[in-house]
Amino acid sequence: MTQPLDSIASVLEGTGEYRVLRRVRPFVEYVDPPNEPTFIGLILDTETTGIDHARDEVIELGIIKFEYGASGRVYRVLETLNQLHEPSKPIPSEVTRLTGITDADVAGHRIDDAAVRAMAADAAVVIAHNASFDRQMCEGRWPIFAEKNWACSCHQVPWRDEGHEGMKLGYLLTDYGFFHNGHRAIDDCHALMALLAAPLRVSGRLALSCLLETARKPTVRIWAAGSPIATKDVLKARSYRWSGRRRCWYIDVEEERFEIECTFLSEEIFQREIQDLPTDRITARDRFSARTNPEN
Structure with a gap:
């Protein structure tokens, strides 16, 4: 049914009276082999029991490991990780309202620390949409992240200069004609992958290229x-x-x-x-x- 529904969506958009949002789909591997040096990157997102990195805990971790070129082009997804973790205390009700994650969902689950370290080992950069939060939440649990270069897709891409009024992930997706299941770690990662692999609306530059250029500057x-x-x-x-x-x-x-x-x-x-x-x-x-x- 995908093709007929896409046709209907195109007809609606063509009238100028409707905007249609499409669900974010998994990244499609670039067809041609890389003709430039390539590197390994991680897109990472956490769901947590709160915002205090010293006291709160990660209850869900999502990671997409991908290959990208020096130009900022994303070539392929190498691996994904999406795991829940039972915290030492009950999940606050406001967190459950935001994420939908309950104590029953995380009961008996534990994030595989060795798997996380293995995924991060050869990464040249770790990208999060609020890196100051995610990095500090991750470093205490997984010290390997303290050794990595980090970039923030929220604050290190000039979204406003590119015609966007908001910098939240959901707002940016809407501007590109997409929606996703927000506030779940791996879904946020797939959404961010879609944004970073796309050209920016005004300059036409790849969003990842722009992000990496800014992140490299001291x-x-x-x-x-x-x-x-x-x-x-x-x-x-x-x-x-x-x-x-x-x-x-x-x-x-x-x-x-x-x-x-x-x-x-x-x-x-x-x-x-x-x-x-x-x-x-x-x-x-x-x-x-x-x-x-x-x-x-």
């Missing part, structure tokens, strides 16, 4: 230590964030913007030349990790 975290209290609104307006632990404003910028930012701080914040502000250089090996969390 960034510098500048701490505006000792900034006058009266300048906090100016800093906030320039996207500085407050670290409660360090009691200090900070910003992450690409290396080429470092001098520009120092000039701004000298002229607008400190009103004097500054040369000794603390900085941290951050790469994909540490980015989104608990190691670079400004509250740690």
Whole structure:
């Protein structure tokens, strides 16, 4: 029935009065063999008992292992993993409402740690749609993820510049004419694979290529230590964030913007030349990790 239904959907769309959403389908392997260097990547998603990486637990892990080229083209899916895990405490009701995962679903299940390590062993990059959350949830349980380069498909692809109003996975899928079973780990992975393998709507670049280019660039975290209290609104307006632990404003910028930012701080914040502000250089090996969390 797929072909007749697709024909009906095309007729509806052709009227200009309807938009039809199609369910995300598994990635179709690229027909031609790679004509460029290829690498191994992982798309990863977790469902958890909460948002505190130090106390909450992963209750579902989904991973797609895939081969991609230096151009950002996805060639084939190599392996998938989708496993449930029974946590040490009952799953909170709000988590069940969001994910549909119940205590009965996870009873007696345990994620195979050895299988996870084997999948991650040769990965050049791990991609998640909220990498700062998924990386920190994974590193404590599977230390191999602390050794990997990570990329965030939510914040390291210029979705807004490409004509998207929202960056959530479901919103992006809708813009591309798809839907999926959200908030289940492997379904989110397949949805993200579909987005990363597709051309962006304005530039036409492959989304994965754009993501990897951004992820490879080192960034510098500048701490505006000792900034006058009266300048906090100016800093906030320039996207500085407050670290409660360090009691200090900070910003992450690409290396080429470092001098520009120092000039701004000298002229607008400190009103004097500054040369000794603390900085941290951050790469994909540490980015989104608990190691670079400004509250740690």
